[in-house]
Amino acid sequence: MNRRSGIDSKSNILNAALKIFSEYGYRGASMRMIAHNAKISVGGLYIHFKNKEELCLTLMKKRLGDLSQELKKALEGVKNPVEAITLFITINLEYAKRHKELILTQSKERGFTFGLGLKRSFFKKQRTLIEEILKKGIDSGDFSECDVKETTKIIMGTLRGFVLSMVVDAYNLFTPEECSKLILYGLLRRNDKPANEKTNEFKGRS
Amino acid sequence: MNRRSGIDSKSNILNAALKIFSEYGYRGASMRMIAHNAKISVGGLYIHFKNKEELCLTLMKKRLGDLSQELKKALEGVKNPVEAITLFITINLEYAKRHKELILTQSKERGFTFGLGLKRSFFKKQRTLIEEILKKGIDSGDFSECDVKETTKIIMGTLRGFVLSMVVDAYNLFTPEECSKLILYGLLRRNDKPANEKTNEFKGRS
Amino acid sequence: MNRRSGIDSKSNILNAALKIFSEYGYRGASMRMIAHNAKISVGGLYIHFKNKEELCLTLMKKRLGDLSQELKKALEGVKNPVEAITLFITINLEYAKRHKELILTQSKERGFTFGLGLKRSFFKKQRTLIEEILKKGIDSGDFSECDVKETTKIIMGTLRGFVLSMVVDAYNLFTPEECSKLILYGLLRRNDKPANEKTNEFKGRS
Amino acid sequence: MNRRSGIDSKSNILNAALKIFSEYGYRGASMRMIAHNAKISVGGLYIHFKNKEELCLTLMKKRLGDLSQELKKALEGVKNPVEAITLFITINLEYAKRHKELILTQSKERGFTFGLGLKRSFFKKQRTLIEEILKKGIDSGDFSECDVKETTKIIMGTLRGFVLSMVVDAYNLFTPEECSKLILYGLLRRNDKPANEKTNEFKGRS
């Protein structure tokens, strides 16, 4: 009914699409549902997006970009590597909790997993971020010596695991704090600690 | 075609369904594809299963049952709790790797998440299993004192994370061994260790 | 409603498709129209044909095959090359008049003219047929010496022209006889004729 | 963009429409494509033309008018009827080759064949043109006596055939010269000729 500007419409559609894709998954979400949610006609969607795939892709790009941005901003002034890792984990988990969304979308339509490249490049960026934090932490003496690449992989995997677990199983097993502790625990130097103070912080581990 | 017995037909269909659901997801898989793969007619499917949902449900039940069975058998004679946890993790990951499948299926058809109850009860069983191992390990002195419930939750979550990470991202970030080490490391008593032997097993931590 | 055998249905659909495509062209014909005409559901069409394009292609193949068959049969016992050419032309025109149809279909969907190969190979067959008749006619002395290839091209082009003219313009400008005369006239030897008898057969060309 | 005068805009649109209609046919061409090609907005098209049909009709009118004009101009000073017929044919074929276009458009939208009347009247004009040339040629003794109406019909049909053949089949079977020869050959008086000179001009005939 009321004519919107192109940009308004686009972001309006993206919001609706996010809601619907998140709730029903890529195949479960229909263009009709998205259009309805965006209070637009179905045909209208196709003015702004070539097809369902492109709509979904745009959405993913935007989300991953947003998260990247958020991470970058948050980590900007942080010097302490422990704090940095904690922030990194917390922001990732908070973001996932806030949006519970396109994290899965792994449709095999037409034999090709679209959006894969997008994710890959995003994960690569994240890996680099962690590697840098780790290196600084080792240099500063906050973290013990370790194979940076390998450790990064493990941190990423564990974090990814928590995120997925949260989204797929809809269990709230972990608070970001708990998750941070699990990961940080091993990274922290323990040689000089009285071995009871910090350890006790984290039940279930030693 | 050669006539099969009812039971043969059923398991034949289930095998086909597993293959197709695994590859294309619940919505991406069509009854036609499953029938074709099972070398049976489309109508034939409906003789053995009320509908697509029931077929999928039966499949999930069977899969979870199989895994339960496998776990039970493997853990039967095992006394050492460290070995038990390692086995538990390894079998879970190997199973997931072997089947890369119904792990996701979270379709919201007609507004209701089917299969959820199934999963819940399976996870409960698994939780009980771990709890028992933990208790034994604590009693035997292999594991340090800890909140059993909480620790179980963390182990489950981390494992679940690794499984999902493997299935969704199609990365092979972790070998079952690495995963086991990550989880076990914290569970093992460390008070009496010279701090170099066992610790060094696991790079990137300590 | 009443279940038909697969073969019945297929030819039933092809008949309907012929009618609709002929009348409305490839783009003008809708699957709905074809389904309606075939007294079948729209979805039913897709049991027998992968898509609109394949349906149209099958139809063209069948038509060109039919005409080939008819020509072959008709020319089988014919020795006299004049009669052969006359038959060739007459059958082509009669066929076109009878079916007024897929002769045009030159859709440029997705940037590629489908059915082109089909037509090309059909025209090649026709060319060979004419060339053989011409050769025999020259050998027997019925036709004057001429460049067989070139003459074939001209005959084909003129005939094709008449066919198209008939179909596109919906004028009945020519009877097959008139068309035959136009083409034959030049082919016939005239050196020994009194030059007035046969010539007068064909008004406007004395 | 730079504002055009109304007339400029109109002819600009017509040029774009010609290009698009020619390449994709009436149904295959979309208003969006035409607008894009004309570097104008979709709405802009509707300022100058009531709808798609009218745009197409206008285009056809213009084209047929152009051709009429060209023919008229070319034939103006020509006295020799042989030359006149040759010109007539050549211009027609050249024009068709240059534009490969609306010649087919035979859409039956909403059950009514638009543009038919337009074509009919154009063909009528052309017929008159040929008839006049023929009459002059007979009077001057260049052409043999013949039924003018009938001969005109055959010339028109053959020419039309060549044009269609060229457009539809996208074969370049004929040069305008060959086509002219085919048609002219029969029209020329032959009673006084040595019967070898002119005859030999045209291979495959005589």
Next chain:
DNA sequence: AATGAATGAGATTTCATTCAT
């Protein structure tokens, strides 16, 4: 006059499910 977002009707296509054979 000009724009281009929006509409709404209709096109092609897919698919779980049914049912005559």
Next chain:
DNA sequence: GATGAATGAAATCTCATTCAT
């Protein structure tokens, strides 16, 4: 039990046309 043609609803997508700006 078994088949697979048929259905009908719904999905994705297209497009001539309109209209607020």
